[in-house]
Structures are given as C-alpha cells and as structure tokens.
Amino acid sequence: MTHCHTTxxxxxxxxxxxxxxxxxxxxxxxxxxxxxxAEEIHQRLQPRSKTLNLATVYRxxxxxxxxxxxxxxxxxxxxxxxxxxxxxxHLHLICRKCGxxxxxxxxxxxxxxxxxxxxxxFQVEVEHLTFYGVCPNCLQST
Amino acid sequence: MTHCHTTxxxxxxxxxxxxxxxxxxxxxxxxxxxxxxAEEIHQRLQPRSKTLNLATVYRxxxxxxxxxxxxxxxxxxxxxxxxxxxxxxHLHLICRKCGxxxxxxxxxxxxxxxxxxxxxxFQVEVEHLTFYGVCPNCLQST
DNA sequence: AATATTATCGCAAAGTTTTGCAATAACAGA
DNA sequence: TCTGTTATTGCAAAACTTTGCGATAATATT
Ligand SMILES: [Mn+2]
Ligand SMILES: [Mn+2]
Ligand SMILES: [Zn+2]
Ligand SMILES: [Zn+2]
Numbered sequence: 001m002t003h004c005h006t007t008x009x010x011x012x013x014x015x016x017x018x019x020x021x022x023x024x025x026x027x028x029x030x031x032x033x034x035x036x037x038a039e040e041i042h043q044r045l046q047p048r049s050k051t052l053n054l055a056t057v058y059r060x061x062x063x064x065x066x067x068x069x070x071x072x073x074x075x076x077x078x079x080x081x082x083x084x085x086x087x088x089x090h091l092h093l094i095c096r097k098c099g100x101x102x103x104x105x106x107x108x109x110x111x112x113x114x115x116x117x118x119x120x121x122f123q124v125e126v127e128h129l130t131f132y133g134v135c136p137n138c139l140q141s142t
Numbered sequence: 143m144t145h146c147h148t149t150x151x152x153x154x155x156x157x158x159x160x161x162x163x164x165x166x167x168x169x170x171x172x173x174x175x176x177x178x179x180a181e182e183i184h185q186r187l188q189p190r191s192k193t194l195n196l197a198t199v200y201r202x203x204x205x206x207x208x209x210x211x212x213x214x215x216x217x218x219x220x221x222x223x224x225x226x227x228x229x230x231x232h233l234h235l236i237c238r239k240c241g242x243x244x245x246x247x248x249x250x251x252x253x254x255x256x257x258x259x260x261x262x263x264f265q266v267e268v269e270h271l272t273f274y275g276v277c278p279n280c281l282q283s284t
Numbered sequence: 285a286a287t288a289t290t291a292t293c294g295c296a297a298a299g300t301t302t303t304g305c306a307a308t309a310a311c312a313g314a
Numbered sequence: 315t316c317t318g319t320t321a322t323t324g325c326a327a328a329a330c331t332t333t334g335c336g337a338t339a340a341t342a343t344t
Contacts (some may be wrong), residue, residue: 017310053324066238093264096208104262108254115250121278122235122244133329136263159291159340195294
C-alpha cells in the first residue's frame, strides 16, 4: 500500500471527504522527489483535470499540513513549497545568503526533542525540521 | 548605544545607505516587544511619514533578514511576521493545530548546533529558531 | 560646498496566497 | 439504491508580497 493511499484513508477516517481533487494532489506530492509549489502541482495536474482550481490545491495543501501529512517551507523569493512526510526524515539547512537547501541528518537531536516534550509538553514534528543559517560556500565568500 | 543604532551603523559599514525610511523601520522593529507584520510597521509609521511606501517596508525587512539583523516567521494564515535579534535568544514552538506560539529555552541544543557546524560546515542561526508541532492543549483535546 | 555616482525610493503592476459564496458531490442512513 | 446533509469545489474578489522603472537622495570625491 503506497503512502498516498494511507494518507487518503486516514483523512477519510478523520471525517474528511476523499475527492478526486484531493486524490490527485496527494498522489502528486507523494510521488515527487522534490519540494513542490502549489502552482507546480496545479500545472502537473492540468492534463488530468482541466477544471481543477488553484485555490483547491492551496486548500488541500493547507489541510495536509494542518493534519500533519505534509510540510510547508519557505523557498527562495518567499514562495511556499510543500513536501510529504514520505520523504525520509531529515533536517533542512537553508542558507540565508544563497537560498540553497542542504539535507542533514537528525542524529543527535532526539534527546533535545524529548526534553522539550518533558519540559513544555510540546510534541515537535521531527519529520521535516528546518534550520536557517549560512552555508559553507557563503561563509567562505564573505 | 541602542540596538537600532548598531544595526544602522553596521549596515552603513557594509556599504548600504542609511535612509530615513530604514532608520524608522529598524527603530520600530527594535523597540517592539512582539513580532510585527510589514503592514503593522507601515501603519505605526504613518504619523511620522505620510509617504513611506509599503514596498519600502518589505524591501527593508528583506534586507534586515538577509543581513541577519532580523528573522522572518510564518504567522497564522500564512502572513509573514518579523522580529529583531535584540529579542533575547529563544526557541519558538508553534502549534500546527491552534497556531499559538510558545517560547522555550535553547539550553541543551548547543551541542547539536556545533555538530552541524563540524559535520556540514553550516552555521545555524540560533537566535530565533522555530519548531513546529502540537501544543499540550491541542494534544489533550484530540 | 558643489558634483558625480548609483543605491534606494515611490508608484504601479504583477505575482502569490487566502477567502466568501453559491453550486456540487461525498457519504451516512433509510 | 435513493435521499438528505453538509463538506468541498470553482470562481471571482480580496489580501498579501514581490518587482520593474524612472525619479530622488545618500555618499564619496573634488
Ligand atoms: Mn526535504
Ligand atoms: Mn520570538
Ligand atoms: Zn549559501
Ligand atoms: Zn495548539
């Protein structure tokens, strides 16, 4: 059973309706290797559905993020990008200077996450964490 | 010497021009206890300058974030909020369900940040980190 | 103080994301 | 399978953010 099917089933169990639009959007995001913008998802689905509206894409992505099935990150230029949780656990290191995203390992962070849960009762989403900073290239070229 | 003065001086040293608009905006952000949107900053400055343009506020905030003097975060509803680094070091825990922001202590995270620097050469901005997840209230009421 | 250079500004337009509303379709129950 | 309820959709408008361009003003130089 693929990831998109489990997501759709879970949504249905939570009382949300599974529409063709949601199916297409979830599938597209789940099968993508990279982060996608709402516009990109909409374009990729154009051949399959001429009537799918961009607002529906945004609303579905909001739902997925809200329910924890996807993550929203801020790409270069302030545009939002989305990714599924399917995407194996990793850390994003995003450079403030050049905007590039570097994947990194979460190893070593777990104790701190556990501490936050104990101290504040807050359950951190660890699947797609993002840290901002300056990358090796840009550190050098300053 | 207040924080806004040092920021303006540093900007000048970096070759950026210090304009009345930039002075006002930096001052407003530095003196604010809370995170502000571009629109809020613009409104607060309306009495002082009738002609200050919202686009200038956005461009100045972009500059401040790019140069590391401010942080941009995504508020509820997808609107951007800004804060200075003045704002003492802390972690933001933002709840996916209710959108509330909880401040938390960074204590215990330093070793991991150091590890990222060693392993990837990436210098994480630790002044205003944000983790997403689910807050105690919302965990309970599920 | 006057001048030259060019970064920054205001404005208007474009691009991106959210929202209100009436029509539609998903799904629970008969 | 048919019916009723209401969550979801498409569309259009609003809200938010970025960008191009000519005019202006900040800084360096004389
Ligand atoms: Mn990723
Ligand atoms: Mn803060
Ligand atoms: Zn970089
Ligand atoms: Zn919450």
